[in-house]
Amino acid sequence: MRHTGGDFITDQTHIYREKTDRAIKKRPPWVEYNLHIIVLGLVIISMFIGVIEINITDNIKIVLLPLLYALIMGLALFLAKPIKFVGRDQAKVAEGVMVLFIGVLIAKLAISSGRSLDDIFNVGPALILQQFGDLGTLIALPVALLLGFRREVIGMTSSICREPNLGIIIDKYGFKSPEARGVLAIFVIGSIIGTAFISLLSSISISVLPIHPYAFAMASGIGSASMNAASLASISHAFPSMATEFEAFAGCSNLLSFCFGIYMCMFVSIPLAEKLYAWLSPHILKGDEDSIDDEYDIQEVKEDKYLSKEELTLGKIKRWGALLLVFSIIVTVGNVVGYHTRVIDSFIGMIIISLITIIGMSLERLIPYDIQSIIYISLIGIIIAIPGVPTSSFVMHYVSQINLATICTAFLAYVGIAIGNDWGEFKKIGWKGIIITMIVISGTYLGSATIAHLTLAVTGMI
Incomplete structure (x- = not known):
């Protein structure tokens, strides 16, 4: 099957999203109660272990987060052959709930954005403009093509590949897509080597590049708390008298990355990655550049009678509600274990987030335009959390009890x-993924630092 241009991209996107959704249509996911019990256990264990810091040197350390434990343990349970409690049926159901649970993650981020609008408007132009340095990840795209990747490069190089970006790619293309496989690979590799690598990169850059330390502090806020801290430690060590200013700049920058990063990814970097792929792949890739590097046959997927239809039905809303209730319980328990919050407050916060998710998912199907549900979810979350809006105090009181890391841990x-269901495909990425990860981190860090430095110079701050 051959397509060209935008038709190919649009057609493929809908096909993969339908493929992901069909598990919900074919078999109600909550029937696989053992899956949810296992996830609950993984979340409890991960949150109980907490954050582990491994010091490599005085300035370089590796930070291991609960979300990484949950992902690795989930994969290990699937791959452990003697254990039959987790198999292909559970993996397919896990795939089917991705788009729904992504909505919870996006809703939490959106509410945080709405609450922080005043702070965002008060920061300087350098902090805002340096966000465009995130597009530096795209320099890894031609390298990834040269290494033999195909459409995986769109997921790999359109962002820093952290939790919000993971959600955007899976929502847009579907969990089974090459794009999702790419972003997941960089996410996992970045979680393992990212903090150590950016700490080393910061130490070297601050010594050899003619860029002001303020600009490096701003560049540290790339949307990852652990990488932000690692980079900031290196800069503060080099200029200890300026540590307070660095922390302020890095904190505001990281806030902006969380708030604006998902929209930069949706509206700027992914479309640019698509265009770069369409332009470069005929010159770099061998063979049919429009082929899809995936084990599924597109025609077979189109004819699957279990495909989830796009219309909104009462049954679909009930399924969403049941799944989100289960997910809310899991996150609430994890939040209590990890952060000792009150059970009732955490649960109410999750119910608010879940309702926003259901409304956003419903609007995607009711409004006759090709707009992703995460955009509706984002808009609703921002509006109801803006200071001064009647709902703001109530929403923030409860949603602030939910730590974003807990949602990410349960989701992962x-x-x-x-991932276990397609482990063979992920293994093919191998050492090449490490190279792409380092280029992606370097591109966004150095790109942001360069823009911040130029803006600071133009505005007379340095």
Whole structure:
């Protein structure tokens, strides 16, 4: 099957999203109660272990987060052959709930954005403009093509590949897509080597590049708390008298990355990655550049009678509600274990987030335009959390009890089990993924630092 241009991209996107959704249509996911019990156990264990810091040197350390434990343990349970409690059926169900649970993650980020609008408007132009340095990840795209990747490069190089970007790619293309496989690979590799690598990169850059330390501090806020801290430690060590200013710049920058990063990814970097792929692949890739590097036959997927239809039905809303209730319980328990919050407050916060998710998913199907549900979810979350809006105080009181890391930990426990179903494809990425990860991190860090430095110079701040 051959397509060209935008038709190919649009057709493929819908096909993969339908492929992901069909598990919900074919078999109600909550029937696989053992899957949810396993995820609950993984979340409890991961949150109980907490954050582990491994010091390599005085300035370089590796930070291991609960979300990484949950992902690895979920994958290990699937791959452990003697254990039959987690198999292909559970992995398929885990795939089927991805798009829904991504909505919870996006809703939490959107509410945080709405609450922080005043702070965002008060920061300087350098902090805002340096966000465009995130496009530096795209320099890894031609390298990835030269290494033999195909459409995986869109997921690999359109962002820094952290939790929000993971959600955007899976929502847009579907969990089974090459794009999702790419972003997941860089996410896992970045989680393992990212903090150590950016710490080393910061130490070297601050010594050899003619860029102001303020600019490096701003560049540290790339949307990852652990990488932000690692980079900031290196800069502060080099200029200890300026540590307070660095922390302020890095904190605001990281806030902006969380708030604006998902929209930069959706509206700028992914479309650019698509265009770069379409332009470069005929010159770099051998063979049919429009072929899809995936084990599924597109025609077979189109004819699958279990495909989830796009219309909104009462049954679909009930399924969403049941799944989100289960997910809310899992996150609430994890939040209590990891952060000792009150059970009732955490649960109410998750119910608010879940309702926003259901409304956003419903609007995607009711409004006759090709707009992703995560955009509706984002808009609703931002609006109801803006200071001064009647709902703001109530929403923020409860949603602030939910730590974003807990949602990510629960979400990635499902991802780990789902990855097991396609582990053979992920193994093919191998050492090449490490190279792409280092280029992606370097591109966004150095790109942001360069833009911040130029803006600071133009505005007379340095």
